[in-house]
Amino acid sequence: MKRFIPLLTLAGLACLGWIRPAAAECSQLTDDQLAELIAEGEVAFKNYQVQLNFAGGVIEIDPDWQNGRLLTTASVSNAGRNGINVAGCFNSVGTINLQFVAPPAVGATIDGITYYATNIAGIGFRLAYVTPAGTFFDLPRSLTFRQDTNPFWARWATGSQFEIQLVKIGDLQVGSGTVAFSAPLQVGTADDGRIVTTINANNVTIRVLPSCTVDSSTIDVDFDTFGPEDFPNGTEGPTRPVAFNVVCSGPTPPQSITATLGAIADTVDPTLIQNSQGSATNLAIRLREPSSNIVLAPNDPNSQLVHAPGGAMQNRFQLDSTVMRVGSAAPTPGTIQATATINLTFM
Structure with missing residues (x-):
């Protein structure tokens, strides 16, 4: 036993x-x-x-x-x-x-x-x-x-x-x-x-993975003073450039750089940034890449800009920011102010 x-x-x-x-x-x-x-x-x-x-x-x-x-x-x-x-x-x-x-x-x-x-x-x-x-x-x-x-x-x-x-x-x-x-x-x-x-x-x-940074950690966009005459098609208002460079270092270049947007979405059009800190009403902000015509929608993981640097250690994002009319009512005078974050993922 x-x-x-x-x-x-x-x-x-x-x-x-x-x-x-x-x-x-x-x-x-x-x-x-x-x-x-x-x-x-x-x-x-x-x-x-x-x-x-x-x-x-x-x-x-x-x-x-x-x-x-x-x-x-x-x-x-x-x-x-x-x-x-x-x-x-x-x-x-x-x-x-x-x-x-x-x-x-x-x-x-x-x-x-x-x-x-x-x-x-x-x-x-x-x-x-x-x-x-x-x-x-x-x-x-x-x-x-x-x-x-x-x-x-x-x-x-x-x-x-x-x-x-x-x-x-x-x-x-x-x-x-x-x-x-x-x-x-x-x-x-x-x-x-x-x-x-x-x-x-x-x-x-x-x-x-590469170690990457941007050359501008903060970008201020100033739309200056505008009025109804600055909306020639009735929807799109003044536009300003939003451009920055991604610079990488390390033993390997990035295979891809993906940008997504974090911001408060507009309640009428969730693809736009809400004028959450400004006093003007029925106006929102669009962030778009003109070359691809892709609009970065706030807080949407499926809304992405994907760049393939092709072996380069530097890549440039050239976007534009546009004031957009939203809703059926006429905009009221006031200020435009909002904060958004562009999140970058490197692969």
Whole structure:
């Protein structure tokens, strides 16, 4: 009869006829032990394969992010009736030694955590065994298994997981690239020197976004004094230019620059900016790009201006702002005043 003790990573057993290894406390499971465990409904492996797969797609990185910023993670949860059995142990104690196959250089230590360098400068990784309680044991390390009952199984506890984190650790010097990991990344050996756990991670593609600014953070539009004669077609009044340059830096140019508008929308025509701070009535303001004839409607995510710089690090937006008559009643004299924000998104 097997007797399991609910500890973190191991449990006791009594196994008749199990010959104790001469010099090793924990040993790779034999074929007989593996068959015995599986017959009892346990999950067991002679060499447990852990494949850490990052989600598909490109990881986009803002170069202005602080070092230590988590970029993405991949993990594998360990599940089984009593965990993942990987070794059989004697002498009440044993170890599984998890080490890199091709040891990488230390990339940086941030907030007490060591991150290892990847083939992409400025990007590091952290590999860990995470207990069911959420405690991180950074790898590489030798994990000790203890049990008063002899012999016992060494196992990765149900609810634990292996996790790899990709982290920004320094200045990014390439526009895009693939973070590649050696295969296998790490192996865990028992006291007998045999491999009982193998850890691999798939490659992941990154792209460094440009760092962009505008040459004019505030633009004041002055419509001056106007009257009914300034509305030649009865609807469109005075027009003033709204122009600014987007200037980018970094290892890669923007693929696209998208502009949207944030403002109080007019209650009669929601595609226009309300004269919310002025005293004139039945007048609103239109923001439009003449070259495309696209009107930026306030607070509408589907109302966009999308520019493709085509590899350039600078792009110019040339818009115009026009006073518009709204509603059926005649406008009343007063002032025009409103505030709007042009939001820019870089890809």
